[in-house]
Amino acid sequence: MTHLPTTTPDATAQPSAIPIIIDHVGHIFDVGTPRAHQVLTDITLKLDERRVGIIGHNGSGKSTLIRMLDGLIQPTSGHISVAGHDTVRDAKIVRRHTGFIFTEPDHQIIMPTVREDVAFSLRRSGLDKATIATKVDAMLVRFGLTDSAEKPAHLLSGGQKQLLALAAVLINAPTLLLADEPTTLLDIRNAQMFSDLICELPQTIIMSTHQLALLRDFERVVVFHCGQVVADGSPAEAKAHYLHLMETTSE
Amino acid sequence: MVVLAVVAIIAQRWIPTALAMLAVVVLAYFLAGIRAKTLWLQLRPMLLMSTFIAVLHALSSNWRLAVVVPATILTLVLLAALVTLTTRTTDLVDVIVRLTKPLKRFGVEPERVGLTLLLGIRCVPLLSGIAGQVREAQLARCGIFDVRAFAVPLIVAAIREADAIGEALVARGFDD
């Protein structure tokens, strides 16, 4: 296991990373039942980078960990803190500062039309209608969704849906963005475009993916295998380890 | 919501009322100037499920329910769709939230009622989407469409999707 905390030298007024501490975290699904199975074992990671990638085979525990960072799943052992807030005790505070992009945009699109869905994010903001409308319009322009504003959201293309999901998340100005395979359902061109778009954001980003090329410019990539961290380093190192893992575990 | 519940309760009783209500809603579509094609688009995804329910009830030798239940479901879906076609969902939910405000003192949370309604609306394309997928998957796998083998994957998929949507809703900050 290697660990190289690479920091970008050209720190040209980039906002600093949101610190995440994962402290001896384990997770057992269906704990206390005959179906109980351990999917994460004793994960300890101190993340201080703005771009962290997570890779690993199907079922290795990537989604489980990312969900835990947003307090959607609670660790069955250990603790996680995001910017100093415990993800169990202060789940609401954590979520207020965090945006989550799911693999399947259909799951997070709630409202019937594009405009309404972006506005939905501000429902609890306490802002008045006019302010919300202005913010939503600006967001739609930013993501090229103005022409589709009144369209039924479920009729958009896959790429547009993921853009809508991102717009609806960013309108709440999160400081941390969690993304669980956000480009898996997109074509190669849209996947690249979407990941470029994400990478230009000022937010701290934790992203899992099977498309290793998308992590090229990430500062740190963690490799999961059977619920454990087996490598942790630069994208090149992680990729090498992952490919090696593939050869040694495929029989 | 309340209207829908009342309609459901009344329609459930007798065949004539169930059919009459369906007719009234269809008529309302034409009065609202909605073209037959739009009406058909709303109906189509539900027809399959209605037929399924009808067959189920007919087999269990209750032909009254075989007519009434599907008719009621169609009426409700069409009614809900009619409102959504003619009103912006946000406005609709806001009205409901405002209307339920007086119930606050009885422990009803208006915002929660609004959210529930939203999820109800969200479920219509969800269910019809899943139903379509299950049907296609069956046709692709065995070339026939077996009504009995329809319910299980439909329900499993619906529950899974509902879970995922619920989780996403929490992630979007609606976590209480």
Ligand SMILES: Nc1ncnc2c1ncn2[C@@H]1O[C@H](COP(=O)(O)OP(=O)(O)OP(=O)(O)O)[C@@H](O)[C@H]1O
């Ligand atoms: N809700 C759940 N209940 C029970 N077991 C689950 C649940 N969610 C995931 N699992 C199990 O946990 C393990 C890890 O799943 P997880 O989704 O975290 O993997 P992943 O690395 O994201 O995989 P993929 O690359 O396929 O997305 C798997 O064995 C899976 O079967």
Ligand SMILES: [Mg+2]
């Ligand atoms: Mg996953």
